[in-house]
Amino acid sequence: MTRALLLALFLAGGCTATTEATQVGVRTVNISLIGQRGVVQDTYAPSGTYFFLRPTSEWQVFDIGRQNLEMLRELDRGARTGDDSLRFKTVDGNDISVNVTVAWSVDATMTPYVLQFVGQNTEDVEVKLIRPVARTVVRDVLNQLTSEEFYTAERRFAMAEEARGILNTLLNREGVQVEQVLLGEHKFNPTYEQVIRDMKVAEQEAARLLSETEAAREEMKRDLERAKGQVSKAIEEARGEAEKRKLKADAIFFEREQQAAAILAEKRAMAEGLTERANALAGSGGKSMVKLKVAEALKGKKIVFLPAGGGMDLRTTDVNDLLSVYGVKAASGQ
Secondary structure, three states: OHHHHHHHHHHHHOOEEEOOOOEEEEEEEOOOOOOOOEEOOOOEOOOOEEEOOHHHEEEEEEEOOOEEEEEOOOOOOOOOOOOOOEEEEOOOOOEEEEEEEEEEEEOHHHHHHHHHHOOOOHHHHHHHHHHHHHHHHHHHHHOOOOOHHHHOHHHHHHHHHHHHHHHHHHHHHHOEEEEEEEEEEEEEOHHHHHHHHHHHHHHHHHHHHHHHHHHHHHHHHHHHHHHHHHHHHHHHHHHHHHHHHHHHHHHHHHHHHHHHHHHHHHHHHHHHHHHHHHHHHHOHHHHHHHHHHHHHHHOOOOOOOOOOEOOEOOOOOOHHHHHHHHHHHHHHOO
């Protein structure tokens, strides 16, 4: 009874194995009375408890969650202490170091293969396989870039994707999936960095001057168009004012012309009247009219005949002629 209880307790304490939420288990049979020995090709799923004779088997657990292999320059970060960044030369021969992070995971369905040919656990896989292969592949891919291309984010991203593709080609068959290759901060040789920095500053200054020149050109165009508009407006206003003055002058000229024509017609009529009167006076009827006018002029006036002497001799004076002259002057208003 006591022996049976001790045996039951022994078996119960040595026959269980568990896996966490992101783990799978792999069992290796060392002693088997029934069946084959070696790595069991069926995996043990996450979050499980399993029963088997532990003294006759080995039990390994692989974390199949996402792993990050960080190869960084910073001393207090990354998988290793010290400067662990990736160092290489660019196409144009400059020394450069880059922070690299490789995101990877173990294929759960291939953990038995991984245990047999790669490593005993996830950490072992990273050290023996992921790290050396990743550093070699990423270095070879980045060697294709020039120094200038490292400042272009799109180009760096394309190279990281190329490296990821090559890594998957090499590692998928080893039970590893590479999810992402991230290129972090890069650092050139200090002398070259200063040259690049100065060149970037010069390019930015040139771009600024070009932008200012373009802005000034556009401003000049706007000023020119504004000036053209003002000149056109002034010309139209001057043309309108000139037209208005011309119309006014034409109106005044027409008015003066009409006035001159009226005056001319009036004077012509008066002259014709005087001519007709003169012609009338020059005829026989004119003499009668003159006499009539003389008579009208002398009407009511005293006529005194002076005796001879004193410069006038009435005996030799033609009174008729004298009266005729007087009458003519009276008729003409003198």
